[in-house]
Amino acid sequence: MRLFVAHLATETNTFAAAPTGLGDFEEIGIHHGDASVRDPEGVGAFIRYLRGLIDADGGELVESLSTLAQPGGRTVRHVYEAMRDEILADLRAALPVDAVQLLLHGAMAAEGVDDCEGDLAAHIREIVGPGVPIGLELDLHCHFTERMRTAADVIIAFKEYPHTDTDERGAELYRILKDAALGKVRPVTAVFDCKMVGLWHTTREPMQGFVRRMQAIERAPGVLSVSLGHGFPWGDVPEAGAKLWVVTDNDPALAQTLAQQLGREFWALRERIGPEACSIDAALDAAFESGAGGADAHGPAVLADVADNPGGGAAGDSTFILRRLVERRVANSVVGAIWDLGAIHVCKGAGVGAQLDLRIGGKCGPASGQPLDLRVTVRAIVPNHSQSALGTRERLGDCVWVEAAGGLHILLCSIRTQTYGTDAFTGAGISLADKAIVVVKSTQHFHAEFAPIARQVLYVTTPGAMSFDFAAIPYRLRSPDYWPRVPDPHGLSAI
Structure with missing residues (x-):
């Protein structure tokens, strides 16, 4: 053949x-x-x-x-x-x-x-x-x-x-x-x-x-x-x-x-199969509660930043969750991968070990939120980094790991892509097992590798580029005759 x-x-x-x-x-x-x-x-x-x-x-x-x-x-x-x-x-x-x-x-x-x-x-x-x-x-x-x-x-x-x-x-x-x-x-x-x-x-x-x-x-x-x-x-x-x-x-x-x-x-099954997404604060509250479970609370709480998933066309540089982690002084957490070519350029120029004021994210428009200014230490610079991705390898480009106050670790990438594998972080030197919270820029593909190490997985809504209000998506070409916008688009006689 x-x-x-x-x-x-x-x-x-x-x-x-x-x-x-x-x-x-x-x-x-x-x-x-x-x-x-x-x-x-x-x-x-x-x-x-x-x-x-x-x-x-x-x-x-x-x-x-x-x-x-x-x-x-x-x-x-x-x-x-x-x-x-x-x-x-x-x-x-x-x-x-x-x-x-x-x-x-x-x-x-x-x-x-x-x-x-x-x-x-x-x-x-x-x-x-x-x-x-x-x-x-x-x-x-x-x-x-x-x-x-x-x-x-x-x-x-x-x-x-x-x-x-x-x-x-x-x-x-x-x-x-x-x-x-x-x-x-x-x-x-x-x-x-x-x-x-x-x-x-x-x-x-x-x-x-x-x-x-x-x-x-x-x-x-x-x-x-x-x-x-x-x-x-x-x-x-x-x-x-x-x-x-x-x-x-x-x-x-x-x-x-x-x-x-x-x-x-x-x-x-329509009423039972939708995504179970929650607000940033609700997710953080739930993560803290699960982390208080004593000896049975193993691993980090993994929060999926579903509205800023590059795998759905989003920029991957929104700061909504990152900003809230800072405002709530959440310790021992990691966020990534944030697409930010400018921040990477600055960090590469400064070198590993440098301490500097860095403007992170918020570069690509309203759906990205406002840039966040943080005092950081450059922990690692990883040329041509990659991650496991459902049986293949996905390039992240040149990456930088920076750490801010309170043990807030941030992975910056130069190629816009969602977070698939745990080695996106660990391959850059960031440990995960000892973290309280891990935030990934992904909607669901992260689940294959992150769920096995997580004490809890939470899907978080933000004002990002991917709206999960499916009834209100402003279609022009697609017919509006669909659920959940229309309660019964088939008609009672069909279903």
Whole structure:
């Protein structure tokens, strides 16, 4: 089997002011057919894993473009089109191929192109024709579109949030594409529009149980795959929102029945699965209370700064929680990673051990809050730092660890990215086990590594760039007919 593979991904926050440009992809890495060799633990991790599967089967992998960018505003159109056209040119040169497998995001939008994934898949279909199976692996925060469905033979989304199952879903998609290419299966898809906008963690019930429910349905005869696309709340595109789809082996009636059934089951959970976020002071009060538990209170309280998550398009430099830690004189705490190129430049010039007055954060607009002036000591300067990130490595760039009064430790990064791994801190020399509070710039991906060391995990709301008032997000392109903005968008007769 000759399989053509490419990886192009970013998650578009259409409300973000700054566009996503070529430099944002270059910052993480752009590889032209060699990512699995040049960056096997980073951008090339997916293709490297897939190459192992194909080699074991005695097949051949043709590797094309592999790149991704941190979430931000709409991608500059000519940047997207140049990357798309590179993939298409590589595909034409690789013909004939038996199948095409793409790792995309599903919520990538460019200037004038609301559905980059559907656009790419449609162009690929024009090249390979109707007889070559095309498969898309998507982030679960995707916008499942009709153009994607008609262009691709099978689409599979991650099931877990944080995304700990990317390899498993890639292997699942590969098996289906291989069987389709051999004529063993004929994938057909049915979709149910849940008409919901929100954010749902699969690390707790009832979402854990719903993931198990989807997996159980996948074991039924004739079912190839079940996916729930949660949607990306901060992507204002016409087909945004949660959708559930079922892929069967040439049984459209079964696919439709199961999609309707599972979609309605998910809808029935709507009041029980939202994020449990609290105010800064409520989180700090709860952290102090849990820390007073005596011998059973092990590890730090981990506070997620959910509204300032670079993984959702936020700047990563808000000071709301940091300022409150200072005002409340919270001792023995750590915050990071804060994106602040200016502060890093000043600290690098001063050197390790220097004491100085440093202005931190609050650089990128009202959603970042006001800069905070602190007297700090430069504890470490870490060139080209990186962190573990759900099975890959994510660059943080040059980082600086500074310490302020009361044992307040702050990690500054030069590449805007969310906090995934504990080694973002420990790799810079900051211990975590002895801290009372750890604040991470992340919404949920931190959970995989930080929850095991935490005595408590708390999700904290601030006036940051990512509003969690889902009913009030100012959509212009997406229909306002969704829950929680509308109590019953389906109508009583449908649910």
